[in-house]
Every structure is written in C-alpha cells, then in structure tokens.
Amino acid sequence: MAQEFERTHERPAVPMPPPLDFPEHGQPEAEVLDELAARAAEDPYPVERNFGVSYVGPPHPITERVRPLAAGRFFVEWARDMNPATDRLEKEAVRMLGSLLGCPQAVGFITSGGTESNLLALRLARNLHGQSEPEVVLPETAHYSFRLGAELLGLRLREVPVDAAMQPDMRQVERAITPRTAALVCSAPEGNFGQLDPVAEFADLAERRGLYLHVDAAFGGFALPFLRDLGYPIPAFDFSLPGVTSMMTDGHKLGLLPVATGFFLLRDAALLEAIPAGVTGIHTITATKPGDHAAAAWAVMRHLGRQGYRASTRQLMDVVRIVSEGIERIDGLRLLVPPLLAVVNFTSERGDTERIYLELRRRGWGATYGHAGGAGRIRLSIHPHRDPRRAHQFVAALEESVRTIRPTH
Ligand SMILES: Cc1ncc(COP(=O)(O)O)c(C=O)c1O
Structure with missing residues (x-):
C-alpha cells in the first residue's frame, strides 16, 4: 500500500462493487442498521x-451532545440571514483560533479540511498576483493538496528539495523566486515526517520580497501553541510573524473536532477583495456546510479552553x-x-x-x-x-x- 505522501506515479485504482439497483422499496430500519454494523466490522x-x-x-465526547442541539442545521455563506446563529458560531470559532494563532483580527472560514483550505490559499494568492503563468515556491515535503491545487488552478509549483532533517535550503528557496511567484508555502509541521519548516525564515523572505506566504499548520495549529505552553521550545510559526499572510489548520486532526472541520484564516480582510464572491457566491469551495461542525468547533474550544x-x-x-x-x-x-x-x-x-x-x-x-x-x-x-x-x-x-x-x- 502506498503511503499518503508518496508519489508513486502509478494511477491509483478506483475499485467499484458490482452494479447495484436503486431500491424500489425501503428496507426496515433494524435490517439496515444490522447490515451497517456488519459492514463496520469488516474494516x-x-x-x-x-x-x-x-x-x-x-x-471530543461533547460533540455527541452538541449533535442533537444542532441536528439538521446547516449554513450557506450567501444565505447568512437564514442561519445567522450558525454563521456566527463559525465566525466566533474562527476568531478564537485567530487569537490562538497570533491574530485576533483574523478572518476566515470553516472548510471541509486541509485540502480545501490549501486550495483556498492557492486561489487567493493566484488572484492577488493576477499575472499569467503564476508559480508557487514550496519545500518538496508540502502536502499533495498543493499539487492538486496547482493542477486545478493552473499554477506551476517550484518544489525545493529538503535535507535529511527535512529542511529546505533557504538560499534555494530564494533562488526559486521569479517575477511569476504568486506565493511561498511552508508547513508547521509537514505531514510526512512531522518536521517543522523554517517558518520564520519563510516569513522574513516573504516580507522582504513582498510575497504572499501561506502556512499549512494542518496538525500544528491545534497543538504547537499548547506544546509551547507546556515548555517545549517551539519557534514562532504563526501570524505573530508579520510575513505570514494566511494559515490553515484542521480541527479533525489534533483539535478533537469531527472529521471535515478545517479552518482557513487570513490576516487581513482586505485581501478577500481578490475573490469575486459577487459572482461565485461564496469564498470557499463547498457551499452548504454542516452546521453541527460549526457548533462542535465552537463548543469544543469553549469547553476545553x-x-x-x-x-x-x-x-x-x-x-x-x-x-x-x-x-x-x-x-x-x-x-x-x-x-x-x-x-x-x-x-x-x-x-x-x-x-x-x-x-x-x-x-x-x-x-x-x-x-x-x-x-x-x-x-x-x-x-x-x-x-x-x-x-x-x-x-x-x-x-x-x-x-x-x-x-x-
Ligand atoms: C500537512 C497537511 N496538510 C494538509 C493535509 C490535508 O488535510 P485533509 O486530509 O483534511 O484534506 C494533511 C493531511 O494529512 C496534512 O498532513
């Protein structure tokens, strides 16, 4: 089995079961549930x-108790006045995270996870850059969602090799910058070996060269601030570095939130002007979002502190x-x-x-x-x-x- 982060260059199979009729008649609930239990046991x-x-x-177990309170709730950005309470839970969850990650004013969205959040960053950086043949410079250890994003958004990735400690040479990172560079990307930490990229050096470089910097903190965002509180020597990796433009983190990783709860955070709301939301309707990639995820995110952060x-x-x-x-x-x-x-x-x-x-x-x-x-x-x-x-x-x-x-x- 290939690992999540490997490039096999082989086309992965998409295994399908035999064709299955859409049932004419419904099956009794108990039978369906029994069959489901048997399926779960097959894993x-x-x-x-x-x-x-x-x-x-x-x-976190509190999410089980949140679910009945938020059952059937959903929210859509363009229909904010239909679900104002749920929308507000999302925005308050974003603010709490912003304050944890060094920017209480951060704006942002709950996403379906790390992949969507990284796509949002690439899209925003591309639109802000606004020139043809945009490029993104990043260590080769960056998550594959950046490769997916490049393919979807027509970006070229300039991947910088890393050494045995998974560290890119910052001189090589700088040499990879061209007038076409729309963004720098680094990770806190990268997912394959779990090592921290030199985020402060990326932030300095981004500031010096006037570039967009996105930090993928998929599993660091909900852990590094607390590790630091516990006395671990954690270098700055977040919005406390002025060069960081956007960050993402996933609640469903170390944040104890339900699967498909990601966060995309932006230092400066003015940058959102590069998203033609008047035409696209929404700033994110998914439109109708599960309200219980926003409620769970809000509740777990409030409950755990x-x-x-x-x-x-x-x-x-x-x-x-x-x-x-x-x-x-x-x-x-x-x-x-x-x-x-x-x-x-x-x-x-x-x-x-x-x-x-x-x-x-x-x-x-x-x-x-x-x-x-x-x-x-x-x-x-x-x-x-x-x-x-x-x-x-x-x-x-x-x-x-x-x-x-x-x-x-
Ligand atoms: C560093 C990093 N970024 C992004 C992702 C993508 O997250 P998701 O699986 O929620 O789309 C992962 C997932 O493992 C990751 O480790």
Missing part, C-alpha cells in the same frame, strides 16, 4: 487500534514518547527522525519492515507502510485520544510482530 481494525492515516480519531487542550497535548506527547521509546528498544528498529509532534517514522535495519507492518496488521493494528530513501518505513500518526495504555499495547504488538517474523532471534 481491518477499529479506530482505537489504527495508528496510521492522518492523525484522525474520535472527536487552553487548559483542556494543554492536557490533551500532554497526553499526545506521552503516547508519542512511549511509542518512540518502545520502537528504539526493539533490536534493529530505528526512528528515522526524532518526532516533533504526532508523526513517528521508523524502519528496520534488517530489511524486514514490510513484514513487520503486515504482521502488525494481521494482529489488528493499523499503521502505514511506504518507502524513504529506498528503504521500507512504517509511519504512525498519533491522535490525542490514544492513551498511554493503548500506546503500551501498540508497543507490545510491535514486539510480538518482530518476534514472530524473526523466530531465531
């Missing part, structure tokens, strides 16, 4: 045992530490880079990484398998709902998996 591992894929996990998020971040880091130390204790396994936040990458020096991955999977534990520099690697992305008990169980399963495939050791 190889329950979410609690899935340590792979995009940091996503169950949202900084204090609550500090606690969930502390728990996350405990899990990351238990898992990382567990990996390093196992003979022949090696972390590829020291984890900064929620991403752990490791390999086996015995060349049996894929077999370890498959054995973990057979035991009902999810991870993702791929390649780095020609060698196999297992990537974990850890969500704050995982507790230390689960982390110890994962390490035990990993130890057993290694023992199973190397019986002579």
Whole structure:
C-alpha cells in the first residue's frame, strides 16, 4: 500500500462493487442498521487500534451532545440571514483560533479540511498576483493538496528539495523566486515526517520580497501553541510573524473536532477583495456546510479552553514518547527522525519492515507502510485520544510482530 505522501506515479485504482439497483422499496430500519454494523466490522481494525492515516480519531465526547442541539442545521455563506446563529458560531470559532494563532483580527472560514483550505490559499494568492503563468515556491515535503491545487488552478509549483532533517535550503528557496511567484508555502509541521519548516525564515523572505506566504499548520495549529505552553521550545510559526499572510489548520486532526472541520484564516480582510464572491457566491469551495461542525468547533474550544487542550497535548506527547521509546528498544528498529509532534517514522535495519507492518496488521493494528530513501518505513500518526495504555499495547504488538517474523532471534 502506498503511503499518503508518496508519489508513486502509478494511477491509483478506483475499485467499484458490482452494479447495484436503486431500491424500489425501503428496507426496515433494524435490517439496515444490522447490515451497517456488519459492514463496520469488516474494516481491518477499529479506530482505537489504527495508528496510521492522518492523525484522525474520535472527536471530543461533547460533540455527541452538541449533535442533537444542532441536528439538521446547516449554513450557506450567501444565505447568512437564514442561519445567522450558525454563521456566527463559525465566525466566533474562527476568531478564537485567530487569537490562538497570533491574530485576533483574523478572518476566515470553516472548510471541509486541509485540502480545501490549501486550495483556498492557492486561489487567493493566484488572484492577488493576477499575472499569467503564476508559480508557487514550496519545500518538496508540502502536502499533495498543493499539487492538486496547482493542477486545478493552473499554477506551476517550484518544489525545493529538503535535507535529511527535512529542511529546505533557504538560499534555494530564494533562488526559486521569479517575477511569476504568486506565493511561498511552508508547513508547521509537514505531514510526512512531522518536521517543522523554517517558518520564520519563510516569513522574513516573504516580507522582504513582498510575497504572499501561506502556512499549512494542518496538525500544528491545534497543538504547537499548547506544546509551547507546556515548555517545549517551539519557534514562532504563526501570524505573530508579520510575513505570514494566511494559515490553515484542521480541527479533525489534533483539535478533537469531527472529521471535515478545517479552518482557513487570513490576516487581513482586505485581501478577500481578490475573490469575486459577487459572482461565485461564496469564498470557499463547498457551499452548504454542516452546521453541527460549526457548533462542535465552537463548543469544543469553549469547553476545553487552553487548559483542556494543554492536557490533551500532554497526553499526545506521552503516547508519542512511549511509542518512540518502545520502537528504539526493539533490536534493529530505528526512528528515522526524532518526532516533533504526532508523526513517528521508523524502519528496520534488517530489511524486514514490510513484514513487520503486515504482521502488525494481521494482529489488528493499523499503521502505514511506504518507502524513504529506498528503504521500507512504517509511519504512525498519533491522535490525542490514544492513551498511554493503548500506546503500551501498540508497543507490545510491535514486539510480538518482530518476534514472530524473526523466530531465531
Ligand atoms: C500537512 C497537511 N496538510 C494538509 C493535509 C490535508 O488535510 P485533509 O486530509 O483534511 O484534506 C494533511 C493531511 O494529512 C496534512 O498532513
């Protein structure tokens, strides 16, 4: 299986079941629900045992209690006066995040997630630039949504290579700038290895060259401020740097919000003039949005506050530490880079990484398998709902998996 961030250059399959008639008659509720329960059981591992894929996990339990209050609610930007309360929840959630990320005046939107938010940034930067053949300069580790955006929006990406610590050479970044450059992009952190790009250096460069800078803080936005509160040395990565034009972060990653809750934030409302919303109707890409997501975002932030998020971040880091130390204790396994936040990458020096991955999977534990520099690697992305008990169980399963495939050791 290819990892989320790999470029295989192979066309991925789109597997479809056999043709299925649209049913003439409805089926009793109980039957439908039973069948659904059976389908859910077909997935190889329950979410609690899935340590792979995009940091996503169950949202904070308060969201279950929010749902009945917001049931059936939705909101559409052009019909704001139909759903003013829900619209306001969205805008207040945006303001709370803006204040967390160094810009209480930030304007923005709830999106369907990181991909949509990154597309919004590319589109805004392209429109502001307004010239033909626009280009975007970014480290090669940036999320694939930028490649998708380039394809959709007619942009050329100038990707700058990174070193073994996943850092781009800033002289190369600067050399990649041309009069066609519409934006610089960097990540806090990038998703593949979870390492922080030199955001302050990007911000300086953007200021010096008068360029738009977008920061992809998909999973950092809801965690780095709290890590800093906990005493970790986190450099500036947000709107506190004057060169940062826009940011995004995903609530459904480390923010304990339901899946499909992203945020796109902009320092200066005046920049929105580059979006022809008088014609397009909306500033975002999706029109009718789930009101319960806005309500959940508002409610979880209000309920947890900084204090609550500090606690969930502390728990996350405990899990990351238990898992990382567990990996390093196992003979022949090696972390590829020291984890900064929620991403752990490791390999086996015995060349049996894929077999370890498959054995973990057979035991009902999810991870993702791929390649780095020609060698196999297992990537974990850890969500704050995982507790230390689960982390110890994962390490035990990993130890057993290694023992199973190397019986002579
Ligand atoms: C750094 C980064 N940016 C963007 C995204 C895209 O987010 P989504 O899957 O919500 O579209 C991800 C997802 O893993 C990510 O890690």
